[in-house]
Amino acid sequence: MLCDFCHERDAVIFLEQVNGNGKKRKINMCMECAIQRGISPDPRSIEASIGHLFNEITSITARLEKENNRLCPVCGTSLGSIRKKGEAGCPECYAVFKDAVRKYLSVRGISGSYTGSMPMRLASFRSVLTDRMALQNKLNEAVEHEDYEKAAMYRDYLRALEKSAVAGTQPDMDSASNGQEG
Numbered sequence: 001m002l003c004d005f006c007h008e009r010d011a012v013i014f015l016e017q018v019n020g021n022g023k024k025r026k027i028n029m030c031m032e033c034a035i036q037r038g039i040s041p042d043p044r045s046i047e048a049s050i051g052h053l054f055n056e057i058t059s060i061t062a063r064l065e066k067e068n069n070r071l072c073p074v075c076g077t078s079l080g081s082i083r084k085k086g087e088a089g090c091p092e093c094y095a096v097f098k099d100a101v102r103k104y105l106s107v108r109g110i111s112g113s114y115t116g117s118m119p120m121r122l123a124s125f126r127s128v129l130t131d132r133m134a135l136q137n138k139l140n141e142a143v144e145h146e147d148y149e150k151a152a153m154y155r156d157y158l159r160a161l162e163k164s165a166v167a168g169t170q171p172d173m174d175s176a177s178n179g180q181e182g
């Protein structure tokens with residue numbers, strides 16, 4: 001079981017508090033975090049700082065609860081739900097909760113960028129999107145350098161690409177470069 005404070009080391013001290021309503025609150029601590037908070041394995045010194053420790057855990061719990069209730073503005077998925085299920089609701093969740101997702105992954109030993117395959121239905125969308133961005137940049141550059149022949153060619157490529165993206169087919173760059181529009 002991991003320490004409730006650092007989330008890195010194994011817990012060696014386990015404390016449990018029961019309030020008047022019978023509600024239990026547990027704290028698991030590694031030795032380093034216990035020492036930082038003035039708790040040692042000696043039973044006489046533990047009693048002195050337990051009250052302070054539970055107050056600290058309460059404030060941490062309140063902060064985490066507030067953070068877990070944050071919602072993605074696009075799909076409405078909460079950060080708590082992402083942490084619980086291990087799944088984001090939409091691609092925007094990764095941007096909105098970037099720091100929390102990175103921490104979640106690093107605690108589980110996952111680092112680096114995704115290098116796996118892309119679903120087939122998204123692979124063509126991504127290539128059309130990146131092709132369009134690249135062509136738009138080339139078009140802007142050609143206009144900047146007043147190379148209007150290249151600019152016209154890139155404009156035609158973009159039109160062909162946009163038509164194919166709507167139709168769901170691959171663009172026909174040959175017809176765009178020959179000046180044929182359909």
